[in-house]
Amino acid sequence: MPNGNGTIINMQGIHKVYDTGKVKVDALKGIDLKIQRGTFAAIIGPSGSGKSTLMNILGCLDVPTDGVYEFNGERVDGLHHNRLAEIRNEQVGFVFQNFNLLPYATALENVELPLIFKGVPTKKRRERAVELLEKVGLGERVSHLAIELSGGEMQRVSIARALANNPSLILADEPTGNLDTKSGRAIIELFEELWQKGHTILIITHDPNIPQRTERVIHIKDGQLTENGNGAH
Amino acid sequence: MASVTFLSQMFRDMRSQKLRTLLTMFGIIWGTSAVILLLSFGEGIHMNQRKSVHGLGEYIVIMWGGRTSQDFQGLPRNREIRFKEEDAALLQTVPHMKAVSAEYGQGGVKARVGKVDKLVRISACWPVFAEIRNLIPQEGSRFINDEDMKYRRRVVFLGTELAEELFPGQDAVGQYIHLNGVPFQVIGVMKQKEQDSSYNSRDTRMTFIPSTTFKTMFGREYLNNIVFKADEPKNVPQVISGVYEALGAKYKFAPDDKEALSMWDTSEMETFFNAFFGGFRIFLGVIGAFTLIVGGIGISNIMNVVVEERTKEIGIKMALGAKKRFVRTQFVLETLLLVTIGGLIGFLFSYAVISLFPLLHFEEYVGIPRMSFSVSVAAISILGLIGLVAGYFPARRASDLNPVEALRL
Numbered sequence: 001m002p003n004g005n006g007t008i009i010n011m012q013g014i015h016k017v018y019d020t021g022k023v024k025v026d027a028l029k030g031i032d033l034k035i036q037r038g039t040f041a042a043i044i045g046p047s048g049s050g051k052s053t054l055m056n057i058l059g060c061l062d063v064p065t066d067g068v069y070e071f072n073g074e075r076v077d078g079l080h081h082n083r084l085a086e087i088r089n090e091q092v093g094f095v096f097q098n099f100n101l102l103p104y105a106t107a108l109e110n111v112e113l114p115l116i117f118k119g120v121p122t123k124k125r126r127e128r129a130v131e132l133l134e135k136v137g138l139g140e141r142v143s144h145l146a147i148e149l150s151g152g153e154m155q156r157v158s159i160a161r162a163l164a165n166n167p168s169l170i171l172a173d174e175p176t177g178n179l180d181t182k183s184g185r186a187i188i189e190l191f192e193e194l195w196q197k198g199h200t201i202l203i204i205t206h207d208p209n210i211p212q213r214t215e216r217v218i219h220i221k222d223g224q225l226t227e228n229g230n231g232a233h
Numbered sequence: 234m235a236s237v238t239f240l241s242q243m244f245r246d247m248r249s250q251k252l253r254t255l256l257t258m259f260g261i262i263w264g265t266s267a268v269i270l271l272l273s274f275g276e277g278i279h280m281n282q283r284k285s286v287h288g289l290g291e292y293i294v295i296m297w298g299g300r301t302s303q304d305f306q307g308l309p310r311n312r313e314i315r316f317k318e319e320d321a322a323l324l325q326t327v328p329h330m331k332a333v334s335a336e337y338g339q340g341g342v343k344a345r346v347g348k349v350d351k352l353v354r355i356s357a358c359w360p361v362f363a364e365i366r367n368l369i370p371q372e373g374s375r376f377i378n379d380e381d382m383k384y385r386r387r388v389v390f391l392g393t394e395l396a397e398e399l400f401p402g403q404d405a406v407g408q409y410i411h412l413n414g415v416p417f418q419v420i421g422v423m424k425q426k427e428q429d430s431s432y433n434s435r436d437t438r439m440t441f442i443p444s445t446t447f448k449t450m451f452g453r454e455y456l457n458n459i460v461f462k463a464d465e466p467k468n469v470p471q472v473i474s475g476v477y478e479a480l481g482a483k484y485k486f487a488p489d490d491k492e493a494l495s496m497w498d499t500s501e502m503e504t505f506f507n508a509f510f511g512g513f514r515i516f517l518g519v520i521g522a523f524t525l526i527v528g529g530i531g532i533s534n535i536m537n538v539v540v541e542e543r544t545k546e547i548g549i550k551m552a553l554g555a556k557k558r559f560v561r562t563q564f565v566l567e568t569l570l571l572v573t574i575g576g577l578i579g580f581l582f583s584y585a586v587i588s589l590f591p592l593l594h595f596e597e598y599v600g601i602p603r604m605s606f607s608v609s610v611a612a613i614s615i616l617g618l619i620g621l622v623a624g625y626f627p628a629r630r631a632s633d634l635n636p637v638e639a640l641r642l
């Protein structure tokens with residue numbers, strides 16, 4: 001599904017209110033966002049501006065308080081949690097700043113997780129996971145436990161995991177935030193490679209180098225989009 | 234989803250929590266062992282008790298004469314009622330009567346073998362007495378038979394202990410013993426039995442001879458007592474009233490004159506013990522069940538902590554597309570597995586204790602503990618239920634976590 005044209009993300013008037021009981025936080029205040037298939041975009045903005053909140057909603061990990069969200073042509077605001085889980089499993093790949101790997105599982109087992117939830121049979125699953133780990137340059141680390149890997153390697157595992165079910169959207173929340181410059185650069189190069197193969201990739205970042213490489217930059221401030229750099233809508 | 238994958242995943246998750254898993258299991262092992270051991274020992278004690286009661290005979294009635302307490306058909310009260318051997322024969326016609334035996338008794342009889350003298354008690358009875366009173370002959374020996382009765386043979390059946398004392402280390406059968414100077418041939422020795430209750434002395438120290446021989450020797454007219462047995466335990470009361478009617482008609486006393494005959498109905502004792510041990514078993518069962526429930530609460534608590542500690546893991550799985558159902562199933566199964574393994578170990582442990590216990594030779598006091606089918610079924614059902622309940626709540630909590638919140642940790 002990575003290739004092809006058309007709109008993958010279409011958000012209108014998305015609001016997110018965190019109601020903690022005492023205070024209500026307006027994290028997103030009416031986001032309108034349209035992203036075409038095959039886009040490589042960076043989302044930048046100050047801390048607390050709502051980047052992670054936006055990403056969680058984009059990835060169907062969280063639901064908006066208000067607004068309309070169409071993902072791959074399907075209305076996903078207000079869907080049943082089981083269907084949301086399916087969408088996350090098959091159409092979205094997450095890459096987190098702190099990797100979010102199961103520490104006591106091997107690299108292979110970590111990559112297998114989304115395949116397990118999809119119900120891919122053991123043999124196919126194993127083959128696929130090995131193939132992905134090779135693709136991110138970890139062919140030698142297949143049976144290492146996650147905690148035995150370096151930060152850069154962990155992030156590669158999580159990228160392999162994100163790619164497991166060949167999702168139409170890859171979301172990365174500060175993927176280089178915990179890495180040194182060199183491994184950070186390598187990760188970004190990996191994303192570029194994936195983009196060139198046709199994946200749609202959104203990266204939240206504080207790294208000033210990344211927006212220079214993406215075709216589109218989305219600025220967010222105080223829960224609102226301020227400008228969309230580099231044109232292409 | 235392939236369940237093998239699911240299980241291997243689960244084992245991996247549990248392996249990373251060895252100590253906790255072990256501690257959790259210990260509660261269940263303890264609970265299971267407590268239930269099974271309590272109930273098994275209870276059962277053993279009951280059986281032991283029952284065997285001792287049955288040492289005298291199962292639901293038998295021992296009847297002595299008495300004194301009338303009512304005027305009847307012009308006859309005054311306070312007449313003594315005594316029976317003869319023919320009365321025992323008469324009672325055989327009472328409906329639901331299974332067996333009746335007359336019994337004469339004579340204590341202080343001198344028994345001599347070679348140079349050894351002993352004072353013993355003679356019970357003189359009918360062949361059927363053995364069946365009524367559970368006197369089982371040892372291998373290669375027998376009780377009094379009809380021929381002995383008919384020919385008034387001087388034959389004797391010995392209690393286990395007495396035979397051992399009179400003929401130490403020898404086979405008593407076929408040897409002779411003098412009772413008040415009269416030679417009797419030993420035809421049988423009683424098999425060892427448990428006996429708690431008795432009238433006169435315990436069977437293991439008695440000599441039994443044919444009633445016909447006794448009558449000739451001692452010239453007695455009246456019996457000491459009659460023993461009888463109904464065809465079924467539930468018919469005992471009916472047989473007793475039948476006996477009152479039959480003897481009342483013969484000796485002219487009112488069938489409801491309880492004092493005219495004196496009876497010991499051993500089935501009453503058994504009914505009492507059955508009720509007592511029934512209550513005892515319920516008591517033990519309740520204690521055991523509560524122990525298990527406490528174990529279950531412990532597990533539930535620990536699983537709750539486990540959920541807390543594994544919130545992150547749950548968040549990751551959900552982000553990757555695990556449905557609530559998957560998370561819930563995993564936690565319920567983990568708990569069930571803990572309970573099952575714990576239960577199994579508890580079972581094996583109890584089984585070992587129960588198997589090895591007889592080696593300690595305490596059976597005289599507490600019997601031999603036995604693991605009954607119903608005990609096992611009860612323990613398994615309670616365990617299963619506890620596993621499900623203990624697992625369900627933490628599992629529900631886990632699956633209701635908000636994935637975003639779970640990941641933020």
Ligand SMILES: Nc1ncnc2c1ncn2[C@@H]1O[C@H](COP(=O)(O)OP(=O)(O)OP(=O)(O)O)[C@@H](O)[C@H]1O
Pocket residue numbers: 018019020025026027045046047048049050051052053054
């Ligand atoms: N679960 C929550 N409950 C309450 N308030 C929240 C919650 N999550 C986020 N917020 C608030 O919503 C706002 C946006 O948070 P968000 O995490 O999206 O910011 P961010 O742009 O990702 O910041 P950072 O760059 O520091 O990661 C912040 O004010 C934050 O305090």
Ligand SMILES: [Mg+2]
Pocket residue numbers: 051052053173
């Ligand atoms: Mg953030």
